[in-house]
Amino acid sequence: MNLADSEIVASLLSRDNYAIEKDINQADYILINTCAIRDNAEQRIRKRLRELRALQRGRQWVKIGILGCMAERLQKQLMEEEDNVSFIVGPDAYRQLPQMLDNLKDGEKLAETLLSETETYDDIEPVRYDTNGITAYISIMRGCQNYCAYCVVPYTRGRERSRDPRTIVDEARTLFNKGYREVTLLGQNVNSYRWEAESGKRKAESEADAATSSHISVGFPQLMAMVAEVSPLLRVRFATSHPKDLSDELLQVMARYDNICKCIHLPVQSGSARMLKLMNRHYTPEWYLDRIDAIRRYLPECSITTDVIAGFCTETEEDHQATLEMFRRVRYDYAYMFKFSMRPNTYAAKHLQDDIPDDVKTRRLEEIIALQGEIALENNQKEIGKTFEVLIEGVSHRSDQQLFGRNSQNKVIVFERGDLHPGQYANVKVTRCTSATLIGEVVDNK
Numbered sequence: 286m287n288l289a290d291s292e293i294v295a296s297l298l299s300r301d302n303y304a305i306e307k308d309i310n311q312a313d314y315i316l317i318n319t320c321a322i323r324d325n326a327e328q329r330i331r332k333r334l335r336e337l338r339a340l341q342r343g344r345q346w347v348k349i350g351i352l353g354c355m356a357e358r359l360q361k362q363l364m365e366e367e368d369n370v371s372f373i374v375g376p377d378a379y380r381q382l383p384q385m386l387d388n389l390k391d392g393e394k395l396a397e398t399l400l401s402e403t404e405t406y407d408d409i410e411p412v413r414y415d416t417n418g419i420t421a422y423i424s425i426m427r428g429c430q431n432y433c434a435y436c437v438v439p440y441t442r443g444r445e446r447s448r449d450p451r452t453i454v455d456e457a458r459t460l461f462n463k464g465y466r467e468v469t470l471l472g473q474n475v476n477s478y479r480w481e482a483e484s485g486k487r488k489a490e491s492e493a494d495a496a497t498s499s500h501i502s503v504g505f506p507q508l509m510a511m512v513a514e515v516s517p518l519l520r521v522r523f524a525t526s527h528p529k530d531l532s533d534e535l536l537q538v539m540a541r542y543d544n545i546c547k548c549i550h551l552p553v554q555s556g557s558a559r560m561l562k563l564m565n566r567h568y569t570p571e572w573y574l575d576r577i578d579a580i581r582r583y584l585p586e587c588s589i590t591t592d593v594i595a596g597f598c599t600e601t602e603e604d605h606q607a608t609l610e611m612f613r614r615v616r617y618d619y620a621y622m623f624k625f626s627m628r629p630n631t632y633a634a635k636h637l638q639d640d641i642p643d644d645v646k647t648r649r650l651e652e653i654i655a656l657q658g659e660i661a662l663e664n665n666q667k668e669i670g671k672t673f674e675v676l677i678e679g680v681s682h683r684s685d686q687q688l689f690g691r692n693s694q695n696k697v698i699v700f701e702r703g704d705l706h707p708g709q710y711a712n713v714k715v716t717r718c719t720s721a722t723l724i725g726e727v728v729d730n731k
């Protein structure tokens with residue numbers, strides 16, 4: 286999401302005579318887009334700010350700005366604590382950036398952190414910098430109002446709002462025409478995407494008008510279908526799904542289109558009913574497993590990935606065992622695994638205690654990581670002998686004689702280069718694997 290936001294910022298500033306400077310030693314402004322989700326994300330930014338002091342000593346005019354969730358969370362306090370920061374801009378205020386930079390005088394400090402109920406930046410065509418030219422993100426909605434007890438996002442990114450589907454489809458089409466072959470539709474909870482509008486007149490002024498104007502409502506499954514229709518050669522992915530809202534209708538749409546990738550990221554957070562309730566997740570382990578069954582039913586080839594938190598407030602060994610059991614039941618292909626980090630302002634910070642000692646959190650996290658490592662390896666071993674259609678993304682980091690790409694399930698596959706090149710599709714048969722990568726050979730070229 287931050288990558289997509291940085292592309293919007295680059296676009297807004299490029300329109301106003303600013304240009305991207307890749308060499309940080311030549312830049313006049315340094316903008317740091319930040320995350321506030323866990324304390325260590327914020328600590329990394331503070332460390333970066335200390336490192337930038339040396340650069341500023343030789344170039345005193347350089348101004349540093351903090352964008353994103355950390356700016357929103359800490360507001361002006363951040364500039365008081367970090368005296369080399371000149372401006373801070375929250376996630377809904379990026380349109381103000383060009384003017385801010387134009388007006389920012391030496392020694393002055395500026396802050397814009399107002400959250401909006403309507404801003405979607407849907408008229409901004411992002412500048413795709415630092416890209417492979419093949420895969421791109423499209424932000425389809427902003428904000429979140431699920432208020433999971435541990436999570437700071439609803440406070441830093443504001444209310445949910447969805448973007449006009451026509452602008453999303455146009456963006457996908459433009460990318461396709463430029464040679465991109467995969468788009469990932471992004472939102473904190475894509476399943477609650479909804480666009481409502483009156484066609485013709487926005488509001489019917491008379492009964493006659495009312496008869497000619499019709500109500501348009503587009504939900505996430507329809508949006509996926511609209512983007513998939515751009516071209517059968519354009520792959521479509523999405524993130525992130527909230528398990529409480531994952532509908533059969535979406536799974537049916539996914540089954541209908543070959544170019545909708547068969548990969549679902551479904552953050553479980555915990556396998557314990559008691560923890561899920563305390564986390565305010567609005568589902569039980571049974572509900573979650575029912576959704577997993579539905580995925581397997583409609584999309585037998587679908588990969589499933591997740592997020593999990595170890596050591597949330599009051600978590601017992603029994604709760605932790607329930608999480609391990611959930612991992613054994615679902616057999617995720619990949620997992621993002623975290624230690625709970627108490628975030629100021631959240632329900633947890635106001636009403637619960639961060640009572641699991643750090644060494645216990647660490648041990649539980651390590652147990653989850655070890656189990657997931659075994660499962661991922663076993664899952665990958667089952668792929669040996671299968672042939673997948675791979676979208677080639679680039680040259681392998683290990684050897685320039687090898688290319689890498691992903692299959693529909695989002696698994697990375699490495700293979701000999703031959704005369705293929707990035708952006709093409711190739712059929713690759715898996716011959717070996719590690720827990721993270723499949724290795725294969727091209728069987729025929731499309």
Ligand code: 5AD
Pocket residue numbers: 322323435436437552554592593594623624625626627628
């Ligand atoms: N501590 C640890 N992990 C968190 N996440 C969100 N908030 C916290 C927190 N306070 C994790 C969740 C979420 C992912 C993006 O980050 O697993 O799905």
Ligand code: SF4
Pocket residue numbers: 429430431432433436437438439473474527
């Ligand atoms: Fe945070 Fe929950 Fe919203 Fe995800 S759904 S962004 S975890 S509040």
